[in-house]
Amino acid sequence: MAVLLTGGAGYIGSHTSAELLGAGYNVVIADNFSNSTPETVRWIGQLAGRTPALCKVDLLERDGIDRVFTQYEIDSVIHFAGLKAVGQSVQAPLMYYHNNITGTLNLCEAMKKHNCKRIVFSSSATVYGTGTNVPFREDDPLSATNPYGWTKLMIEQILRDVWESDHEWSVALLRYFNPVGAHNSGLIGEVPRGVPNNLMPYIAQVATGKRPHLNVFGNDYHTPDGTGVRDYMHVLDLASGHIKALEYIKQNCGVEAVNLGTGRGTSVLEMVAAFEAVSGMRIPYVIQPRRPGDISICYADPTKAKVLLGWTAKRGLEEMCADLWNFAKNNL
Numbered sequence: 427m428a429v430l431l432t433g434g435a436g437y438i439g440s441h442t443s444a445e446l447l448g449a450g451y452n453v454v455i456a457d458n459f460s461n462s463t464p465e466t467v468r469w470i471g472q473l474a475g476r477t478p479a480l481c482k483v484d485l486l487e488r489d490g491i492d493r494v495f496t497q498y499e500i501d502s503v504i505h506f507a508g509l510k511a512v513g514q515s516v517q518a519p520l521m522y523y524h525n526n527i528t529g530t531l532n533l534c535e536a537m538k539k540h541n542c543k544r545i546v547f548s549s550s551a552t553v554y555g556t557g558t559n560v561p562f563r564e565d566d567p568l569s570a571t572n573p574y575g576w577t578k579l580m581i582e583q584i585l586r587d588v589w590e591s592d593h594e595w596s597v598a599l600l601r602y603f604n605p606v607g608a609h610n611s612g613l614i615g616e617v618p619r620g621v622p623n624n625l626m627p628y629i630a631q632v633a634t635g636k637r638p639h640l641n642v643f644g645n646d647y648h649t650p651d652g653t654g655v656r657d658y659m660h661v662l663d664l665a666s667g668h669i670k671a672l673e674y675i676k677q678n679c680g681v682e683a684v685n686l687g688t689g690r691g692t693s694v695l696e697m698v699a700a701f702e703a704v705s706g707m708r709i710p711y712v713i714q715p716r717r718p719g720d721i722s723i724c725y726a727d728p729t730k731a732k733v734l735l736g737w738t739a740k741r742g743l744e745e746m747c748a749d750l751w752n753f754a755k756n757n758l
């Protein structure tokens with residue numbers, strides 16, 4: 427039996443693949459490499475001492491994903507595959523709805539046909555929309571402010587409806603906060619295409635000299651230093667959260683939404699200082715206007731993850747920055 431990881435060659439999927447292989451799972455990766463490369467899968471194999479099965483498949487091709495279930499005995503799925511750039515989703519909403527929603531529908535059809543009823547889905551803290559009541563809890567009101575966020579909300583609903591139609595399904599909706607860092611080996615990490623959207627990959631590119639300075643989007647928020655506050659967690663902690671979720675859905679049917687975050691908020695300038703301290707590099711920055719759509723403060727109440735899954739994030743800011751720097755100086 428194997429676990430299928432859609433989007434398993436991507437940033438979070440590759441770290442999760444390595445952790446799963448290390449924990450003894452058989453892993454099948456299905457990816458179209460729209461935002462990743464097959465080389466990553468080789469590194470995963472090197473790290474784990476065991477290579478995952480790899481299928482170059484686009485979830486938009488129904489027959490392709492169906493064939494994966496025919497070829498391998500899959501008993502559960504972790505569904506990472508999707509487009510994830512918020513700004514791009516505003517410019518190209520149809521592409522986002524088509525890729526993320528149609529891809530999920532095709533996956534669920536194939537799962538249903540092959541009697542595979544366990545799925546862990548990569549949702550996001552973005553489903554709390556413009557909420558201001560931090561820390562965010564799973565039963566807080568949900569909303570979206572851009573097409574990317576809507577796809578996450580819609581897929582959560584689709585999976586709830588699938589379960590309503592058949593209570594043998596077991597669904598974990600993992601709402602990630604801000605994953606950062608890289609594998610401590612330095613072999614895998616995040617390699618953004620073009621200008622990074624997210625804070626830590628941008629900082630890494632300033633540190634390696636690829637960009638002259640960081641743009642800090644707003645210093646007039648109601649936060650201790652005026653810059654935006656987020657819940658940053660190490661990508662390896664996030665990966666281990668998937669193993670816990672997988673263990674949980676193997677034992678329990680139903681639908682559970684679970685926050686994966688540390689429960690601690692950190693500002694942009696605190697993150698810059700943490701990275702500078704660890705790397706010894708200076709990160710010059712320029713204060714810019716607020717980025718449209720950004721909220722001021724976002725961090726998780728991680729209680730449910732602890733109680734239900736037995737998961738808590740273990741690594742601190744220093745380790746997140748050290749592992750990012752270790753990866754960046756060798757790879758970027």
Ligand code: NAD
Nearest residue numbers: 433436437438458459460461462484485507508510548550
């Ligand atoms: P990523 O882009 O690195 O990985 C996604 C992978 O999916 C890529 O390898 C890409 O090639 C693949 N893919 C995309 N569309 C596909 C399709 N139609 N068929 C097959 N493969 C396809 O992104 P990531 O950071 O690893 O994120 C994984 C998931 O987690 C995404 O669904 C993302 O929305 C979600 N998420 C990410 C973050 C974050 O900050 N990174 C936060 C919250 C949620």
Ligand code: UFG
Nearest residue numbers: 550551552603604623624625628641642643654656694720
């Ligand atoms: N920021 C900067 N400069 C940059 C990039 C970011 O100042 O160049 C600031 C942002 O304004 C924000 C903070 O750094 O205050 C974090 O921004 P990110 O873009 O790294 O992360 P977001 O919280 O905006 O969004 C990320 C993902 C979303 C996901 C969300 C979940 O991009 O897809 O985390 O919490 F939904």
